[in-house]
Amino acid sequence: MTERWITGLIKINSLDIGYKKNIVSRNINLEIGTGISLFFGKNGTGKTTFFRTLTGIMLPLNGNIYYDGDKLRDGSIVKDDISILTHKSGLYSNLTIRENLDYWKSFYRNNLSTITEALLREFDLNNITDRVVRTLSKGQTQKLAIIRSLIPNVKYIFLDEPLNGLDVKSKIKFSEILYELKKNKTILISTHGFSDFDIENSNKFIFYNQTIEPYGKVVSEIWGDSIYIEITMGNKIPQEVLKEFNIDEIGECTYSCSFESKVMKDKFYNKINGLDIISVKTTENQLKSILSD
Known part of the structure; x- marks a missing residue:
């Protein structure tokens, strides 16, 4: 061969x-x-x-x-x-x-x-x-x-x-x-x-x-080395959580944030556990928009 x-x-x-x-x-x-x-x-x-x-x-x-x-x-x-x-x-x-x-x-x-x-x-x-x-x-x-x-x-x-x-x-x-x-x-x-x-x-x-x-x-190129998340809630995320994770409120109960590691992302999810999460867009969700017709 x-x-x-x-x-x-x-x-x-x-x-x-x-x-x-x-x-x-x-x-x-x-x-x-x-x-x-x-x-x-x-x-x-x-x-x-x-x-x-x-x-x-x-x-x-x-x-x-x-x-x-x-x-x-x-x-x-x-x-x-x-x-x-x-x-x-x-x-x-x-x-x-x-x-x-x-x-x-x-x-x-x-x-x-x-x-x-x-x-x-x-x-x-x-x-x-x-x-x-x-x-x-x-x-x-x-x-x-x-x-x-x-x-x-x-x-x-x-x-x-x-x-x-x-x-x-x-x-x-x-x-x-x-x-x-x-x-x-x-x-x-x-x-x-x-x-x-x-x-x-x-x-x-x-x-x-x-x-x-x-x-x-x-x-x-789009997000750097971080893990990007855009999340829409049924109610507001507490201010202390926003401050702890440096989260931006980009709309009514809609937030964007970037995490340096999966550990930090999981920690954030634990913090908002029990709150009403309507939708989550992750890095791959965002890439879908590049591919959509």
Whole structure:
């Protein structure tokens, strides 16, 4: 096994992406390694364009992309290294589930995983493999598209908005499957749903200010190293508590505060225990506004 296969590193230098002279995101500089990397951004920020550029479907407007030190050139890649799920399923509507999967497998004859049947069972498609795709529901079609993207035994997997059309049960099952696969693969996922995945166990990036930044950098830029909270109460917080924690009253029974540590934040919550808390916006709640359409 070569070092190139082991590392699974994508390095991006000074990348501009878009269409002709229309730059969607600019000056992207990232290193993406083995495991799951989540890319958050509202519609129109360039998530799909970014994935299409990384996989060689589109040419970059500027900059370079490297797969384990090998430069991506002229929009071409070694297809056996990459699998991608796009917005359009790419499935053949007049073929059955099984025929669609067999056709996709033909492109990866020497590089297939052994999990096809297990995935069909996990997504409750194992008993309807003779169904023609055009007769499937939207959710079933999305499940099939996901299975198709996961059966090649490749190092790099790109999943563009994979949860579209899935019910809650299927979303949970999909997340469980991904976390099993992440140990030896580089998996990139785009989404505008901030709570769609267990982000604490993933690398996180945000489309922000017309580029892509690490989650932690965006948080630090907006709030520094502190934990920011905006809280609305049904009654007023006692003055001694406001003074102790240096809390600002920014509206009628609405307060903002920053804590230097989780310990201080928990201490504050203990102080107001028993009071009527209507709503709380934390750092991640605030980031949702960046991602909302």
